[in-house]
Amino acid sequence: MRFKDKVVLVTGATKNTGVGIAAFFIKEGAKVCINGHSPKSLERGADELRAMGLEGFDQFAADISKEEQVSAMFDYIKVTFGRLDILINNAAQQGLGSTFDSMTSDDFLKVIMVNVFGTFQVSQQATQLMERQEGKGVIINLGSNVSTRAIHNRTAYVTSKGAIDALTRSMAIDLAGKGIRVNTVAPGYIHTDRWKVLPNAEATRRRMNVPLHQEATIADISAAVAFLASDEAKNITGERLVVDGGCSAQHLPMDIDV
Template sequence: MRFKDKVVLVTGATRNTGVSIAALFIREGAKVCINGCTEKGLQKGASELNRAGLKNFDQFIGDISDIVQVEKMFQLIKEKYGRLDILVNNAANQGVGMKFDTMKPDDFLQVLKVNLLGTFQVSQQAVRIMVEQKSKGTIINLGSNVSKRAIHDRIAYVTSKGGIDALTKAMATDLGSKGIRVNMVAPGYIYTDRWDELSPEVKKRRRSNIPLGSEASGEDISQAVAFLASDAAKNITGERLVVDGGCSAQHLPLDIDL
């Protein structure tokens, strides 16, 4: 087991990719802290883990955009475990359907408060625990391939993920001397429960425009996160690992590039 007895915090572990990441670390021997911003969401994530027969986790509620809630969460984690080995910054506001010319400034700001400020706040609290340990720790941020190739009507989300790119590099630069590694996984399409609402035609078109022919699973993203968290990546920091089936490599999608 790669992570036996390691203490891991996964933010936004209430559904989809966050639950998959938490599940992988539990299966690999870690003591996992799952976070969600609401009790209902947190219970949903816990139920999925329980149904999979996974028990070695604790629940910590907290809105990562609220520093008071973040500080309280970390106080509880420190009291419970006394350490933190791995932080996975997965929580995100998707900012779906926000059009540039009609969205309100407060809506734009709320996405940045969760995705960018929240990642910073959680990471800062994690580092304050990690630096006190003999074996420091590692942080993995969840970015997106849209930070390099923007998509329509997601301007706040795209902007926030561009910030995560820069934040990851800056954190890696500042924290390397403290023995803390910081990297990022940048997914493209991931099969989530939102895909269940798509028509077969839309799914087919999306997949036809992915060079490998299929979207990522939660397990695909989890394995990338686990690699960067593991000793196999002990000399890697400040990097952006793209997991998007080759979408970022191509100039034009297949249905245009003919």
């Protein structure tokens, strides 16, 4: 078990990728604390983990855009574990449904406050804990391939993921001397529960956009996160690992590139 007895915090572990990442680390022997923005959403994630036969994890509900709630979560981690080895910044506001010209300032700020400011707040408090302990720590941010290849009608989300790329590099440089590594995993399409309601034609069209013709699984993303969190990546910091089946490498999908 690569992560036996390591203390891991996974934000946004209420469904899909967050739950999958938490499950991966639990199976690898880690002491995992899952986070969600509300008790109800967090309990849904906890129920999914228990349905997998996984027990022994901790949970703490906190809206990461709220400073006092983040502080309370880290007070809990300090009392419960006394340390934090790995932080996975997975929580994200998707910012669905608004075009740039129709988006309100509240729409925009809601995404930025969770995806950027929330990641900053959680990471800063994690750093303050990590730098005082032996073994220091690792921070993995969940980015997206849209940070460099924008998609329609997701301005706030695309902006926030571009900020995550820059934040990762800046954190990595400032924290390297403290022995804390910071990297990003940038997925493209991920097969989540949203794919279950896609019409077959739309799912097929999406897969045609991917050179490998298959969207990433949650297990694929979890494995990438685990690699960057492991000692196998001990000399990697400030980097962005893209897991998108080759989407970022191509100019146009094969059926259009004629």
